[in-house]
Amino acid sequence: MSTAIIQTKQLTYSFGERPVLSGVSLDVPAASIFGFLGPNGSGKTTTIRLLLGLIRSRENNIFMFGESIKTHRLFILRQIGALIESPSLYPHLSGYANLDLTRQLLQVAKKRIDEVLEIVQLTSDAHRSVREYSLGMKQRLSLAMTLLSDPDLLILDEPTNGLDPAGIRDIRDLLIRLNKDLSKTIFLSSHLLSEIEKMATHLAIIHQGRVLFQGNPGQLQQMQATRLILQTADPERAIALLSRANYAVQPINSNQILLSVEGPSQTAQINQLLVQQGFEVYRIHPQADTLEDLFLSLTNHTN
């Protein structure tokens, strides 16, 4: 079993009388890309602020690198690179000069600037002023800043927020490289399921301050795949056929059927049965196609 780099035990937090986190227990394995997924206001940033010691819960049941944040805060923080809210970059300075300011604060060797520029692929733009950078370049520069101290763990709050698809892909590729080539553990939050699914090795889904799911993408897919929507030209006959074969089916509309299955192999069997009987199958997809659907189905599972 891999060691947990971050472990929270029944983390709770309230702003005044208002509970924001209720019993959040997370286990983030070493060398994972851990996606922390949830809609706006679900408690992601609050959790991250607790992890970084920016706010404290009463119990403060947070362990990182095997130590409690109560007793080893500095030891822990020294091993973390964090990006939370938009970082303050000086637009009139070059990318290089921005990095140099942070480098001096961190007392890191100057040659590290070239190394981090190389990692985030900004070497050729290093001496342009930041005001000429695209949003994606600024975000990569911010990531370069978090890498200056060569931390083992990166904690990133919505690092792709506001980026266009190309910018999102750049950040995704960069995070995957940091994880695979440099063995960084990456904890990142997002409100986009599609975004997290493409890079996470592990994920947790938080909704209204509670963890609804924690596991790997395969396990999530299995849960999503239990209710399927099937599109075919003749749903009535398809329902009759599938019912005879003991599948739980019901009509949705004139060309869609809702199916309950036990896993991916049943989906393949259903497809095969329909095709063998001459049905044209246009599409089979999980009912929980969007994050909202997924929350609904997870809430049903947990109730």
Ligand SMILES: Nc1ncnc2c1ncn2[C@@H]1O[C@H](COP(=O)(O)OP(=O)(O)OP(=O)(O)O)[C@@H](O)[C@H]1O
């Ligand atoms: N300083 C604060 N005072 C009072 N309530 C707060 C404060 N900060 C956050 N909240 C509330 O706590 C809840 C969780 O907020 P949080 O920022 O952790 O969510 P989030 O999942 O990060 O969402 P977002 O993606 O919108 O930032 C929200 O309902 C928010 O309104």
